[in-house]
Amino acid sequence: MFTGIVTAVGTIEQVEQRGDLRARIACPWDPSTIAIGASIACAGVCLTVVERGGQPGASWFAVDISAETVSRTARDTWREGARINLEPSLRIGDELGGHIVSGHVDAVGTVTDWEPEGDSMRVTVSAPRDLAPFIAAKGSITVDGVSLTVNAVRDQLDGSVRFGLNLIPHTAEVTTLGELAQGSQVNLEIDTVARYLQRLESLRR
Structure with a gap:
């Protein structure tokens, strides 16, 4: 974990x-x-x-x-x-500074936009339709192993989803995310809590 x-x-x-x-x-x-x-x-x-x-x-x-x-x-x-x-891996007593991450990649995303916003960078990532139900504004997602907060979500006509992230200078400097560019592929892992909520909801139908 x-x-x-x-x-x-x-x-x-x-x-x-x-x-x-x-x-x-x-x-x-x-x-x-x-x-x-x-x-x-x-x-x-x-x-x-x-x-x-x-x-x-x-x-x-x-x-x-x-x-x-x-x-x-x-x-x-x-x-x-x-x-x-x-x-x-997380040890008992360690600070949980991000969110619970399993290290199991759910899908590969693609960076579709990358532009400055103040001192930070606004990044837009496209994810496949299977991940769309699990990505929500203000929710958590892991991108190449980095815990980030989703700022905005736009569902696409083909069922895929595009979501926006904000990278502060510190995150860009101490991770590889500062090296991303349009067209870069990234490993995505959805929030574990969202996964179980979706499963519970599907059983109610």
């Missing part, structure tokens, strides 16, 4: 195709704090640490990424040189 509060940005140093895809990710953590078998959200995807090494401030860990995960996440997420948002 995660909160969508990114604690570091890592870089994929090496990708090796085995039975699954193995990625080695450089990060600024102390390797002694990275446990084998631990869960780390990588660009919003919950993955298991299978190797680790390095030294404090210049460590690395490796994860195995199944073909299913590759097929359901944004293109270029797992390429060598890619920068990805990192968050270790």
Whole structure:
């Protein structure tokens, strides 16, 4: 379980195709704090640490990424040189600064608009029709592992949905979201609470 509060940005140093895809990710953590078998959200995807090494401030860990995960996440997420948002799993007693995040990507979205608004950036993302019932103004959504608040929602004629987000300068600087541009693909995870509310509503019909 995660909160969508990114604690570091890592870089994929090496990708090796085995039975699954193995990625080695450089990060600024102390390797002694990275446990084998631990869960780390990588660009919003919950993955298991299978190797680790390095030294404090210049460590690395490796994860195995199944073909299913590759097929359901944004293109270029797992390429060598890619920068990805990192968050270790939530521990009892940790502050829940964002919202409850499972690390399971529901769909891939596409950035359709990107423009300054004051000191911040207003970003519009298009999501497929399956996610439309779960996205609401003032609700939460996870974008590439970052917990954000939905500002506005516009349903489209084809059933898809476009929603607006506001990125303050701090979020743009400490995550990879500041590198987004029109046409960028992003990993999306809907709010867990919205998922269960939709399920309860469907059973009443």
